[in-house]
Amino acid sequence: MGDLQTEIQKRRTFAIISHPDAGKTTLTEKLLLYGGAIHLAGSIKSRKTQRHAVSDWMEIEKQRGISVTSSVLQFDYAGCRINILDTPGHQDFSEDTYRTLMAVDSAVMVMDAAKGIEAQTKKLFKVCKQRNIPIFTFVNKLDRYGKAPLDLMTEIEDVLGIRAYPMNWPIGIDGQYHGVYNRIKKQVELFAADDSHGQKERESIILAMDDPELKNKLGEDIYQNLLDDIDLINEAGEEWDDGKVANGELTPMFFGSAMTNFGVRNFLEEYLRLAPAPQAHISTEGEIKPEDKEFSAFVFKIQANMNPAHHDRLAFIRICSGKFERNMQVFHMQGNKNIKLSQPQQFLAQDRQIIDDAYPGDIVGLFDPGIFGIGDTICEGKNRFKFADFPVFPPERFARVEAKDTMKRKQFIKGITQLTQEGAVQLFEQPGTGMESYIVGTVGQLQFDVLEYRLKNEYNVDIVITMQPFEVARWLEFKNGSMVKPENLRGADRGMFVNDMKGRPVLLVNNEWALGWIVDNNPDLLLHNVPPDK
Numbered sequence: 001m002g003d004l005q006t007e008i009q010k011r012r013t014f015a016i017i018s019h020p021d022a023g024k025t026t027l028t029e030k031l032l033l034y035g036g037a038i039h040l041a042g043s044i045k046s047r048k049t050q051r052h053a054v055s056d057w058m059e060i061e062k063q064r065g066i067s068v069t070s071s072v073l074q075f076d077y078a079g080c081r082i083n084i085l086d087t088p089g090h091q092d093f094s095e096d097t098y099r100t101l102m103a104v105d106s107a108v109m110v111m112d113a114a115k116g117i118e119a120q121t122k123k124l125f126k127v128c129k130q131r132n133i134p135i136f137t138f139v140n141k142l143d144r145y146g147k148a149p150l151d152l153m154t155e156i157e158d159v160l161g162i163r164a165y166p167m168n169w170p171i172g173i174d175g176q177y178h179g180v181y182n183r184i185k186k187q188v189e190l191f192a193a194d195d196s197h198g199q200k201e202r203e204s205i206i207l208a209m210d211d212p213e214l215k216n217k218l219g220e221d222i223y224q225n226l227l228d229d230i231d232l233i234n235e236a237g238e239e240w241d242d243g244k245v246a247n248g249e250l251t252p253m254f255f256g257s258a259m260t261n262f263g264v265r266n267f268l269e270e271y272l273r274l275a276p277a278p279q280a281h282i283s284t285e286g287e288i289k290p291e292d293k294e295f296s297a298f299v300f301k302i303q304a305n306m307n308p309a310h311h312d313r314l315a316f317i318r319i320c321s322g323k324f325e326r327n328m329q330v331f332h333m334q335g336n337k338n339i340k341l342s343q344p345q346q347f348l349a350q351d352r353q354i355i356d357d358a359y360p361g362d363i364v365g366l367f368d369p370g371i372f373g374i375g376d377t378i379c380e381g382k383n384r385f386k387f388a389d390f391p392v393f394p395p396e397r398f399a400r401v402e403a404k405d406t407m408k409r410k411q412f413i414k415g416i417t418q419l420t421q422e423g424a425v426q427l428f429e430q431p432g433t434g435m436e437s438y439i440v441g442t443v444g445q446l447q448f449d450v451l452e453y454r455l456k457n458e459y460n461v462d463i464v465i466t467m468q469p470f471e472v473a474r475w476l477e478f479k480n481g482s483m484v485k486p487e488n489l490r491g492a493d494r495g496m497f498v499n500d501m502k503g504r505p506v507l508l509v510n511n512e513w514a515l516g517w518i519v520d521n522n523p524d525l526l527l528h529n530v531p532p533d534k
Ligand code: G4P
Pocket: 018, 019, 020, 021, 022, 023, 024, 025, 026, 027, 043, 044, 045, 046, 047, 056, 089, 140, 141, 142, 143, 144, 256, 257, 258, 259, 260
């Protein structure tokens, strides 16, 4: 393996964000096809039945008979090593998706040309924006009717508040585009006939703008419209600005069709040229640069039962600095101990394999005997630092959850505790109710469905979920440091008094108005919408 700097510069680590159905899975598959990681793309049928799938790629795996059941896909293309992280495409929202975005250096936003920006894209975009990472836009489904390209540009600007820079421009009439104008190479790329139904790579016919053939091929009207469009975007459009692209204020925008393979290669190549290599991360000891010699990483995801037959549990780390080597000794900050990293796994499109080394930007799966938590830091040598805290998302929905069959209590506790450690849900205990039932908090409704499904499938426990009317959770502290108990909290009975799994007192109330009452009547109380740092 080459030196650290060369390896870092090769890496591109990103996630694809989109609303369900925009084409994320299809685009991912096509990137694998162009990357040579698979040889024939299959149409991904019936995947909508996989609403609970942990990863959308599970379906690709089933269809293709290849093992990509993982949270990351890695492949090489044109001298780059590409890591694509999965963001589960649930209709609803989960914290898992947010956290994955903490581990990437850039994001690709896939948009359905007919639908524009949809709800989930907007939410995911917000997280990317907070991190100031570059965002690349792929407007998909150009093979059929959609919104006008200019309207889509305006929509990005109005809805997301960032500017768009079209990298290419569709030629022809909506629904019957002939190809695109490549603004960077200043050439026209016309669709070549494709008889493989998108299973193979697609060729383009490339013509220079001044090629006399071009007018013949397009016809007078379309040719003239193209010239007008080019003038318009050059004159009225935003200027290219590397700095604005780098911090996510200007999004390079590509038009294409993942299903028919149009524009996919062009997108991939431009993306790799423009997307950043691994970036520095903030820690308690200042900035940690990827080229720092000593290895460091953080845990951004924990996944139990990836292989239901083995009940294994993997902690996914994102490498931030130095070189990772199998069997290396590292210090686990949160556990305050040295650990040996044996059996690390990495994921190629073809299979899961034990790896010997990895570099900043790479994602490695470590077998986790239950020691890791989300956001934990591991570092090598004499280094002692923690990476900046992971954002915690305050739960907004709550339910009482108990096992249907009380004989299954042990399994129930084991399952729900493990899924909580994974970060799938947040768990609270109501004092006095023992461990018969828990109060579960989530960010979105679907997390309850996932909880129910996984407890049944992985732990063989049926549960009863009783929704609670609360929407707000606050961690409580008294200014003078004395313990908060229901009896010394005025209005505790206006909501539900619970403890989180670390025993910290939390009050659940119906709404902000109810919270206001508590604040007004308990002047000595401090309220936090995430656990206070202890
Ligand atoms: P997702 O992961 O973002 O949820 O989307 P996915 O790739 O599964 O695509 C959603 C649907 O959109 C699929 O159709 C897919 O074939 C289709 N699609 C993806 N890219 C394009 C495109 O460029 N053009 C057109 N016209 N359609 C596209 P489906 O009906 O759900 O499945 P199937 O019938 O294709 O199997």
